[in-house]
Amino acid sequence: MATKCVAVSRAAVSMVFAAGATMWLVGCGAGPATATATSAVRPPETRRVDVVDEYHGSRIADPFRWLEDQDGEDVLAWADTQNAHTEAHLAVVPDREAIRARLTELWNVTRWSAPARRGPHWVWSQNDGLQNQAVLRIAKSPDGESEVLLDPNSLSSDGTVALAGASFSKDGGQLAYATSDAGSDWIEWRVMDVASRTALDDRLRWSKFSGAAWTHDGKGFFYQRYPEPRAGEIHEATTRNPSLCYHVIGTPQSADRIVYERPDEPNWGFGAEVTHDGRFAIVNISAGTDRRNRVAWIDLADGSMAVRPLLMDFDAQWDFVGLVGDAALFVTDHDAPNGRLVAVALSDATQRRQVVPTCAEKLAGARLVGDEILAIYLRDAHDVLVRFATDGSPKGEVVLPGLGSIGELTGEPDDRVAHLTYESFTRPSSVYALDFATGSLRLVRQPALRFDPDAFDVRQVGFHSGDGTPLKMFLVRRKGPLRLDGKNPTLLYGYGGFDSSLRPAFSVENLAFVERGGIYAQATLRGGGEYGLGWHLAGMRERKQNVFDDFFASAEFLHRNGYSDHDHLAIRGRSNGGLLAGACLVQRPWLFGAAIPEVGVLDMLRYHRFTIGAAWEPEYGSADDAGLFPVLRAYSPLHNVHETVYPPTLITTGDHDDRVLPGHSYKFAATLQAAQRGPAPILLRVTRRAGHGAGKPTHVQIAEATDRLTFLAMTVGVR
Structure with missing residues (x-):
């Protein structure tokens, strides 16, 4: 499951078809590109087992339960046959290599994170184009010449070992x-002596x-550690009972001090942040992915x-920003559904002072830089940056370069400059410096453009x-006349x-799709964080169906206004969005010409039994809750597949995904393949040595994007 979208980075390095229709084969206009010969390619048979679970008096069969054993030899062999089946369909699409070449060209540009000052150094990550992993670099100034500090590409031959975190003393x-x-959520911490570049x-x-x-x-640091999983269950066992630990440099992990733990609350998690002056550590206590948290x-x-x-009541969200005097400054939705900034005295939590009041727009995050508070707001799902004095006095809105989103915002209370990355649908992430004297942005670094952003x-x-x-x-879409003929x-x-806001972001893959005559549509749905607390609550738990209904309404808008029709409209979503795509696919298959559920949560009755699912x-x-079981049963994609006609579907996952287990996708693919009563293919693509998405090598990202765009060319076509 994707973690919450965080606007501020403190660690900068840190259809039923019409009767007889075979649209996926013959197309319309330029049309889908699949040869009719692929209709003879049948999916592999999947063995069934006699497994039935009982939930509150209801018996639920799970005939593909064996596919949950992702490391089992029979499951690995089954995944290989599924990949071969998928390849047989995609290999005959004439445009596949042209798609791959264009994606590679667009990807092959230098990209940077926002620079951050760490002691006498400035640090950032940089990918020179087709490097599998970004490299951590160090310099004497934020825009000066840099040298390599840590190159994760040297840590593996296939690029699957990634840098997952970096923190300087x-x-x-x-x-x-x-x-x-291999994309695992498990991470291993090491320590480097920066001067000598040697690992301790x-x-x-x-x-x-x-x-x-x-x-x-500089003696050590706080981090979160879990109990060691049982042998053979590293990627599957439930992940519970963490501890907040303090590690002293030069000592074994077994000697680490347990600072805080709650074995009576196994699903709680902990984090620590040391204040800029070094006097205090602020401890965050979370209950799973609940937005409400405790603070110690x-x-x-x-x-x-x-x-x-x-703040120990779990009554609101309290996101620590920094110290203002002896008070801790928080972004909170306490008595403020859209968020506000409140200072809380560490000596007495009842002593609270509102610094910046709530407003009509969602306060997504804030950072203390110099003597200012830089606050990020969401205005109709795109970012706005506003400056305040530390007493809350407004200092104006920063003019941002177009309709887009801030990826990173860096700077410290003793800095006189802030840096940020900014991107939009048609402009890649670029680095800017904020001039406090003028309140304006200065472009520091921008990737080379291998397309005309003004053409869209x-x-x-x-x-x-x-x-x-x-x-x-x-x-x-591309500029020019638009035929509203569907x-x-x-x-x-x-x-x-998950209160996560879907904002404008640059995607090489989406750009390539639009270049080929496609329209990219990004829906703002309930359940996200774009419009504050009420918007999130309206799309969770008993109200989850609202999210799917919003997606249906988005599709119907596109149909009604002639942008697309059911033959030419594909849907896609990742993680929780994979649940979205899967649920909408099985509820109203006639609305769509293709579906791509990626790394989706698709078995809503068993998701909580694995890794971090709880x-x-x-x-x-x-x-397990008798009141919520019928809600989950009603929309769980796996449990709402029926023998009917489904559109072409490409289900994707990684064989090392230990956040949303590949078993979700495996069982869903097998169930859909068995239930399909139409001619369209139900395909499963399994990426080897890949997890939920983070840390994926560039060559793997290009290969996956190539196959998704090839699938779209094969199904909804190009124009």
């Missing part, structure tokens, strides 16, 4: 860095969803590491969901969950 002399193998002996295993927060004496603090001066309560039209349209809720959707190949994308119960609920 206060003086910049030591670097704690985390690596991930420290090696910290069994960490997940964790940063490294150094104490200012540690006075680092007395050496006791005693954790003291501050981006607009946001409004319409209503079935229950009358106003909705918005971005549409991206024949435009269109890709509809959505997410709708952490999502605040968002979805659990089938």
Whole structure:
């Protein structure tokens, strides 16, 4: 499951078809490119087993349960046959190699993260184009010549070991860095002496969803650690009962001090952030993915590491921004559904002062840089940057370069410059510096453009969901006359969950689709965070069907207004968005010409039994709950497949995904293949040595994007 979309980075390196229709074969206009010979390619047979579970008096069969054993030899062999079946369909599409070549060309540009000052150094990550992994670089100035500090490409021959975290000591002399193998959420922390570029002996295993927060004496750092999983269950076993630990450099992990743990609350998670002045550590306590959290603090001066309560009611979201005097500044939705900035005295949590009040737009995040608060707001699902003095006095809105989103925002209270990355649908992520004197942005670095960004039209349209809720959707296409005849190949994308905001972002893959005459449509759905707390609550748990209904309304808008029709409209979503695509596919297959559910949560009755799945119960609920079981059963994609005609479907996953297990996709693919009563293919693509998405090598990203675009050319066509 994708973690919450975070606007501020503190670690910069940090259809039923019409009767007899075979649209996927013969096409319309330029049309789908698949040769009719592929209709003879049948999916592999999948063995069934006699497994039945009982939920509150209901018996639910699970005939493909054996596919949950992702490392089993029979499952690996089955996945190989599925990949071969998928390849047999995609290999005959004439445009496949042209698609691959264009994607490679667009990808082959230098890209940077925002620079951040760490001691005497400036650091950022950089990919020179087709490097499998970005390289951590170090320099004397934010725009000066740099040299390699850490190159993760040297850590594996196939590029599947990625840098998953980087944190410098206060003086910049030591670097704690985390690596991930084959896309796993498991990370291993190492420590480097920056001056000599040598790795120390420290090696910290069994960490997940964790940063490294150094104490200012440079002696060690806080991190989150889980119990070691049982042998053979590293990628499948439930991930529970973490501890917040403090590691002293030069000592074994077994000697790490447990600072905070709650074995009575196995789904809680912990993080720490040391304040800029080094006096305190702010401890975040979360209950799974629930937006509401607790906050505690540690006075680092007395050496006791005693954790003291501050905000302990789980009554709201409290995101720490920094210290203002002796008070902690938070972004919170306490008594403010759109968020506000509140200062809380560490000595007495009842002493609270509103610094910046709530407004009509969602406050997505904030950062203290210099003597200012830089606040990011969401205005109809795109970012706005506003400056405030630390007392809350407004200092104006920063003019951003178009309709887009801030990826990173870096800078510290003793800096006089802030850096950010900014991107849009038609412009890749570029690095800017904010001039505090003028309030304007200066371009620092921009990737070379291998296309004309002014050749595309981006607009946001409004319409209503079935229950009358106003909705918005971005549409991206080539400029020029648009035939509203329903024949435009269109890709509809959505997410709708976990308070995560889907904002304008640059995608080489989407750009290539639009270049080929397609329309990219990005729907803003309930369940996300674009319009504040109420928007999120309206799309979770008992109200999850609202998200799917919003997606249906988005598709119907495109049909009704002639942008596309059911033969030319494809849907796509990842993770929770894979659930979205899967649920909409099985509920109304006649609306769509193709579907691409990626790394999706597709078995809503068993998702919580694996790895970190139980952490999502605040968002979805659990089938163990008699009240929520019928809700989950009603929309679970796996359990709502019927013998009918489905559109062409490409289901994708990674064989090492330990966030949303590949078993979700495996069982869904087998069930759809068995139920399909039409001619369209149900395909499964399994990427080897890949996880949920993070850390994926560039060559693998290009290969996956090539096959998705090839599938779209084969199904909804090009124009």
